Amino acid sequence: MARIRPTQVADDGFWDEERPTRRTKAARYAVPVGVAGIAAATIGLVPALASSGDPDLPKISAEQLISKMAASDTERLSGSVKITTDFGLPSLPGGASFSDLGGGPGGDGGDGSSAAPESKLMELASGSHTLRVAADGPERQRVSIIENAAEYSLIHNGDETWAYDSKSNAVLHSTAPKGAGAKEDHRRELPKDLKEVTPQEFAKQALASVDDTTDVSVDGTTRVAGRDAYELLIKPKSDETTVGSVRIAVDADNGTPLKFTLTPKSGGKAVVDAAFTKVDFAKPGAGTFDFTPPKGAKVTEESDNRRGAQDGMHGKQGKNARDALSGLKVTGEGWDSIARLDGPRGTTPAAPGKGDGGAGKEGGAFLDGLGKKVTGDFGSGHVFSTRLVNALLTDDGKVFVGAVDKDALVAAANKAK
Structure with a gap:
């Protein structure tokens, strides 16, 4: 056992159903891995996240706090997340960075590729990014990455999934086949990599590492996004790991992780810091998950033929990857x-x-x-x-x-x- 010690985004960070979802061409967007996975902040996060005084909360043990997190059944929320990553990725020859290998300038190649989620992931591996998130159970989620008056959005609403890149005004649309179950068709939910950039998902991964190689304690209280929270501190005992500590701010009321900070053993800025700046646990309005392609947008349907062509193109590469991973x-x-x-x-x-x-x-x-x-x-x-x-x-x-x-x-x- 671990050793335990005593469419349109409104200015307030939430979707406004009264506003049109269409975007003008002036709203161009430059959007943001992941690492093993993932993924994923700096300790100098925006003042909005600063504590306004540590709240006086009832005492709680680390075991009790972890149990509270495990029992949290939060499936409905909306809000704004600030994520800052500083992995210290080396520069490529010529001054380029590894994050440049992800999305970025360029057309969509005629197949909606600029709106494809995988083209955006590498950009999250460095710098600061603002995400608007909303969820209403397993059938409805939305993640939008907002920067420079532009956006990249993924919207899952029932059997439909939309991906929209305002920079290229490109839209990728897919519909689950009739009768397809959630486990039979990945398009019934948002891509895993983009779902795992919230404090909740980071916390799940960190807790999976808690065992007898780890010290776990409750390290005081804090306030995040205007809510009282306990701070769970996770510290590896190992001398060889590069991980210094993981700190998770847990909502004192419902057990939802509100902030996740991963600090390297070398010190300095955090490698990953993801935190809600605003959060509301009420059910989001149904219009939050509606999407209509903007005027003039190039819409690509992810048809069975297109998926078949992709499978054929990547078939050999996929086999090579599977063969490699088998070892x-x-x-x-x-x-x-x-x-x-x-x-x-x-x-x-x-x-x-x-x-x-x-x-x-x-x-x-x-x-x-x-x-x-x-x-x-x-x-x-x-x-x-x-x-x-x-x-x-x-x-x-x-x-x-x-x-x-x-x-x-x-x-x-x-x-x-």
């Missing part, structure tokens, strides 16, 4: 877990082969610019570091990834040689 191994436990993936020998750019014409040296120089070269009993490779997740890519094609330090990765590679 995935996990070593270590808890916060010290390291994922190992073995690729074909000599597949990395840093592994020159006979007759490669110097390509190996060029590839090695490229990797040198991104990561740090390391050696050990396993041979040689490169470590690519962020403020939280590190990865070791060996010259013979093995990959070791975890929220652990460089020495732990090298030790894992030495043991696996």
Whole structure:
């Protein structure tokens, strides 16, 4: 057991049903991973999140607070979430960043791809973003990312899902086949990655890591989005993990996580800070989940033919990915877990082969610019570091990834040689 110690968005952050959902071309939007997953803030979050005095709440133990969170059945809410991420992703040659690999400028290629959710995820891996969220049970959700008077929205309403990118004025629409159950068709709910950028989803993932490798305590009280909350503090005992602590502000009334802060062991700004700035637990109005494509928008229907074409295009890639993941191994436990993936020998750019014409040296120089070269009993490779997740890519094609330090990765590679 863990050791326990004693359409249209109104100015107030909520959807206004009285306002039209149409957007003008002046409302252009530049929208925001995820990491293993995910995902996902800084400690200098906006003043709106600052505590106005710690509330005096009844004493509660960590076990009781975790139980309160587990028993929370909040399915209806609306509000505004501020998420700031600072993974410390390295820059690519030429000054580009990894977040540039996600969405961004460009047309939709004629197939609605600029409105596809996966094109937006990488932009959430850095910087600050404002999200408007609403939920009315499992059949209705809405997430909008609002920046620079523009938006990217995902709306799930019954059997329909809409994705809208105001920057390109592109819309992607899908309808679940008749008789399809929620488990049979993923389009009946919002994409998992975009659902998991709220304090509730971050908290679920953190609580899954609580075991005897973790210290858990209630560390006082606070106020978030005008609501009284307890602060749950989660601290790994491990010396090797890069995670310093996880702090979750839990609504004192209904047990809903209101704020999530992940701080690295190295200190400084938080890696992830997601918090409600406004929240209302009343049932959102039905019009919140209505969507009508704006005038002039290019609407792409995600038809069975289109999905079939996508499946055919990605079929070989998908098979290769499945084959690669079939060799995935996990070593270590808890916060010290390291994922190992073995690729074909000599597949990395840093592994020159006979007759490669110097390509190996060029590839090695490229990797040198991104990561740090390391050696050990396993041979040689490169470590690519962020403020939280590190990865070791060996010259013979093995990959070791975890929220652990460089020495732990090298030790894992030495043991696996």
